[in-house]
Amino acid sequence: MAIETTLDRAMRDAAEGRLPQAIDAVRLALRRSPDHPVGLRVLGMLLLQAGEHEQALHQLRRAVASQPRAPDVHSNLGNAYSATGRFAESAAAYRKALELLPDFLPALHGLSGVLIQVGDAAGALAAGDRAAELRRDWLELDLNRVDAFDAMDRHDRAMVMLEELKRRHPFEPTIRARLLQLMNYAPFPAEAFTEAFRDYARCIVVPPAAGAFDRNPDRPLRLGILSPDLRTHSVAFFLDAPTRHIPADWHVVAFSASPPNPADPMTRMLKERIREWVDVGHLAEPALDVVIRQRRIDVLVDLAGHSAGNRLRALDQRPAPLIVTAIGHPASTGHPAIDVRLVDSITDPPGTDAHCTERLQRMDPCFLCYVPPADAPAPAMPAAEVPVTFGSFNLSGKVGVDALRLWRGALDAVPGSRLLLKARSLGDPAARESMLERIRAAGIDESRVEILAFVKGIKEHLELYARVHVALDPAPYSGTTTTCEALWMGVPVVTLPGERHASRVSASLLHAAGFGELVAKDAADFARTAARCATDRAWAADFRANARARMQASALMDSKAYAARFFGALRESWRVRCEQAG
Numbered sequence: 001m002a003i004e005t006t007l008d009r010a011m012r013d014a015a016e017g018r019l020p021q022a023i024d025a026v027r028l029a030l031r032r033s034p035d036h037p038v039g040l041r042v043l044g045m046l047l048l049q050a051g052e053h054e055q056a057l058h059q060l061r062r063a064v065a066s067q068p069r070a071p072d073v074h075s076n077l078g079n080a081y082s083a084t085g086r087f088a089e090s091a092a093a094y095r096k097a098l099e100l101l102p103d104f105l106p107a108l109h110g111l112s113g114v115l116i117q118v119g120d121a122a123g124a125l126a127a128g129d130r131a132a133e134l135r136r137d138w139l140e141l142d143l144n145r146v147d148a149f150d151a152m153d154r155h156d157r158a159m160v161m162l163e164e165l166k167r168r169h170p171f172e173p174t175i176r177a178r179l180l181q182l183m184n185y186a187p188f189p190a191e192a193f194t195e196a197f198r199d200y201a202r203c204i205v206v207p208p209a210a211g212a213f214d215r216n217p218d219r220p221l222r223l224g225i226l227s228p229d230l231r232t233h234s235v236a237f238f239l240d241a242p243t244r245h246i247p248a249d250w251h252v253v254a255f256s257a258s259p260p261n262p263a264d265p266m267t268r269m270l271k272e273r274i275r276e277w278v279d280v281g282h283l284a285e286p287a288l289d290v291v292i293r294q295r296r297i298d299v300l301v302d303l304a305g306h307s308a309g310n311r312l313r314a315l316d317q318r319p320a321p322l323i324v325t326a327i328g329h330p331a332s333t334g335h336p337a338i339d340v341r342l343v344d345s346i347t348d349p350p351g352t353d354a355h356c357t358e359r360l361q362r363m364d365p366c367f368l369c370y371v372p373p374a375d376a377p378a379p380a381m382p383a384a385e386v387p388v389t390f391g392s393f394n395l396s397g398k399v400g401v402d403a404l405r406l407w408r409g410a411l412d413a414v415p416g417s418r419l420l421l422k423a424r425s426l427g428d429p430a431a432r433e434s435m436l437e438r439i440r441a442a443g444i445d446e447s448r449v450e451i452l453a454f455v456k457g458i459k460e461h462l463e464l465y466a467r468v469h470v471a472l473d474p475a476p477y478s479g480t481t482t483t484c485e486a487l488w489m490g491v492p493v494v495t496l497p498g499e500r501h502a503s504r505v506s507a508s509l510l511h512a513a514g515f516g517e518l519v520a521k522d523a524a525d526f527a528r529t530a531a532r533c534a535t536d537r538a539w540a541a542d543f544r545a546n547a548r549a550r551m552q553a554s555a556l557m558d559s560k561a562y563a564a565r566f567f568g569a570l571r572e573s574w575r576v577r578c579e580q581a582g
Contacts, residue, residue, distance in 0.1 A: 003029045007042045014046055017287040022046055037066045041076050049282030051260025053084045071097035075107040082110065083259050087117040103134055112144040119428040121151035139169060146178060152430040153397045153438075155185050173203035173313070176334075177306045184330055184502045185397055187476050190355045193500065197334030197357050207318040207337040210581070213298070217575040220249040224297035224320060225274070227328065228257040228281070228309030232266045234481040235303050235328045241369035243273040245563035253295050255288070257281045257304075257311050285314040292319040299570055302338065305329020322577045324570065325358065327368070330477070330502035332356035340573045342566075343367050346508040347501045355500075359576070361569045365555045366512035368505075369562035370484040373458050379490030379544050380466035388417040388534045391468035391491075393461070394482045396423035396431055398474040404442035406496060407472045409527030411444065414534055419449045420468060422461075427453030465489035469534045476503040483509050487551060490544035494530045496520045512556040 006029045010022035026043045033039060040063035047056035060077045067073045078093035091114050097107035112128035115121070125148035131141050142165055149158035159182055165175045176199055183196060229235035246252055253276040260279045261267060271277050276295070280288050288311060292300060300320035304310035307328050315323055315337045325333055326342040333341075334357050341358040344367040353360050382389060390410055392399060399421065411417050425431045432451060439446050455461050462485060465471075471486040473479050473495035479486075483506045486493050495506035497519060507519045518533070520526035533540060551557050 003033055003036055003039055007038060010042060010046065014049060014282060015284045015287060017283055017291055019046065019050055019282060023050060035062075035066050037063050037070070037073065040066065041073065044080060045076065048080050048083055048259070051262065051279060053259075053261075056080055057084070069100060071101040071104045071107060074100070075104065075110060078107065078110050078114070082114050082117075087114050090114045091118055103130075105131055105135055108134075109138075109141050109144065112141065112148065116144075116147055116151045119425075121148045121428050122430045124148040124151070137168060139165070139172065139174070143174065143178065150182065150397070151425060151428065153400075153425070153434040155182050155397065155400075158182055159186075171203050173200055176200035176203060177310075177312070180331065180334065181306045184477050185400060187402055187498075190352070190499055193331060194355045197332050200334035201336050201357060204316060204336055207316055210318055210321040213321045213581070215578040215581055217571075217578045220251065221298045221571075221574060222251045222253065222296055223570065224253045224255055224292060224295060224300040225303065226255040226257065226280075226292075226300060226311060226314075227303035228311070229303065229328065230254055230256045230267060230270055231258055231261060231264045236266045236270065237371060237481065238327050238368050239270070239303065240371040241559035242563045242566040243270060244559050246273065247563075247567050250567060251275055253278065253297065255280045255292065257288075257309060280311075283314075285311070285316070288314040289317050289319045298322065299324060299574055301326055301570070302333075303328040305331070305333050321581070322574055324361075324573060330480075330505065331500065332358060339577065342569055343501065344508055346497075346511055347504045352500075359573075361573050363565045363569050366508050366562075368480070368509065368512075368556075369559055370488075370509070370551070370556050371559065372484070372488045372557075373462070375459055376488060377459060377463050379488075379548065381490075381541060381544050382467055382469055386467070388414045388469050389420050389467055390417060390470050390472050390530065390534070391420040391422070391465075391486075392472050392474060392479075392482075393422045393464070393486070394474050394479045396421070396425045396435055398477040398479070399423075399435065399438070400474070401438050401441050402476065403472075403474040404438055404444060406475055406523055406526060408442055408444050409523055410470070410472060410494070410530035410534075411448065413527045413531035417448070417534065419444070419472075420452070420464075421449060422452040422455075422464060424454055426451050461485075462489055465491050469540065470494060470530050472530060473506045476500070478503050478506040480505050480509070484556070487513060487515070487547055490547045492518055492533045492540075492543055492547075494518050494520060494526060494533065496523065496526045509556060512554060513551050514554045515550075 006025055010025045013022040023046045030039045040059050044056045044060035060080050063073050064077055074093050074097035078090045081090035094107040094111040097104050108127050108131035112124050115124035128145040146158045146161050162175055162179050180196055252274045254274045256279050258281050297320040299322045302325045305325055305328055312335050318337045323338045324340040325338050338358050340361050342363055343360050344364050345362050348360050468491050471491050471493040473493055475496055476498045483493050497504040497507040510518050520529050
């Protein structure tokens with residue numbers, strides 16, 4: 001059999017879920033033709049899908065050595081570096097391909113994506129724009145350009161581009177999904193979200209009814225967890241609590257949709273607790289649907305919604321009788337196959353159900369449970385001589401003009417106070433300039449603002465809270481992990497809840513932690529509360545000293561009670577599903 005035929009078959013096998021067989025077949029073929037350049041490239045990409053990163057890169061470097069003047073080989077190496085998170089090396093490989101062939105489209109496309117990751121969104125946009133001149137209506141490329149605007153926090157320009165893409169691709173759900181994600185950053189009314197959910201749903205063929213299943217509501221159940229974030233990621237941190245206390249009558253299967261990384265500590269911890277672990281990041285949607293069905297899943301929980309790396313389209317054919325979304329996305333998904341969304345009565349008060357496409361299952365008092373990092377430093381007060389410092393370590397995109405205008409009230413209420421902003425993205429010059437423009441538009445003197453970007457690790461990140469007197473929650477897109485971390489470091493977080501889930505998460509967390517007095521009623525109350533927390537030295541010292549003990553005694557950190565609520569909510573949702581099917 002010609003090696004080309006073997007390679008074609010191996011690639012089909014991999015896409016259909018037979019990755020080990022595909023790798024074995026290519027390795028066997030390369031024994032006969034050890035330096036076959038295409039064979040080396042295919043083996044490298046298959047090994048990458050299998051999580052054998054170093055072996056994959058070794059094979060792809062061999063391919064480059066065999067064809068050093070071939071731009072596509074360098075571009076493939078760039079793809080591999082990107083998939084393993086080695087973004088600077090990825091950019092270098094793409095640039096080498098472009099030295100050999102300046103208008104090589106795959107390299108321009110790859111570069112337009114990876115430069116965002118190395119803090120050069122303007123360069124990413126330039127590469128994307130050049131590629132767009134060479135090839136029109138390339139949706140993947142156009143979405144990279146949208147991502148570049150997003151990375152610059154130019155959400156208005158990203159949304160304008162998405163609206164244009166909607167006109168050119170009237171039935172493409174991916175475009176609507178990006179719009180739904182970006183809308184969380186802007187003050188759209190609930191009705192606008194409802195229409196956007198419906199617009200997305202119109203692009204999905206109505207999924208078939210679930211096939212026959214055992215409708216016993218009390219039987220042991222097989223739970224599938226589908227996520228690209230079963231690794232060191234904020235979503236996985238909130239999965240920590242329920243996986244500590246999995247009931248005996250639940251068999252849990254993890255479907256991990258990110259490239260395998262056995263060295264990741266969170267991945268290792270979750271693998272110890274979850275009975276079955278299936279790496280599915282390499283699978284196309286139809287193959288992923290098959291893999292879920294093969295595991296006979298009763299309840300499938302999606303943890304991503306429309307966030308990065310999601311696999312919502314694998315749910316189009318409803319691979320489980322009950323599909324639930326939770327934790328990872330701050331709004332309804334709009335996907336017609338998703339039956340239930342886990343929330344609470346603060347994030348989604350009674351009466352808001354009509355704005356969602358899923359049935360809301362409330363997990364009062366809070367839909368989340370916080371487990372802090374084991375190596376978090378002890379809380380420390382800012383030095384006495386330091387001016388009052390308000391702070392936010394949230395994503396820079398959440399700190400829009402509306403949030404800054406709200407925060408200006410706190411700054412004005414405490415003369416001489418300062419604002420400390422920290423976000424990784426602010427290391428990108430384009431994102432930093434965008435932030436400065438928003439600061440000026442909000443009427444804040446930029447000399448009162450300090451901007452920080454990268455710090456080494458979680459310990460160093462948390463130590464920065466010793467410079468902050470009061471954390472200010474952004475609006476209309478509230479913090480989640482940042483709110484919990486600030487409280488754990490003894491820093492009060494002041495929030496003003498809005499009308500929708502994304503703007504009410506901090507309010508839920510604060511109430512669950514026993515700090516409801518930090519939830520403001522209006523903008524004036526926000527300023528008063530923030531000023532009081534910052535200037536009442538005795539109160540601030542007491543809060544810093546006792547916040548952890550109060551949190552540990554609260555519902556926010558009661559992992560056993562939370563696990564009971566989590567699995568109880570899923571059991572109740574299953575009961576409803578059985579009644580509906582009956």
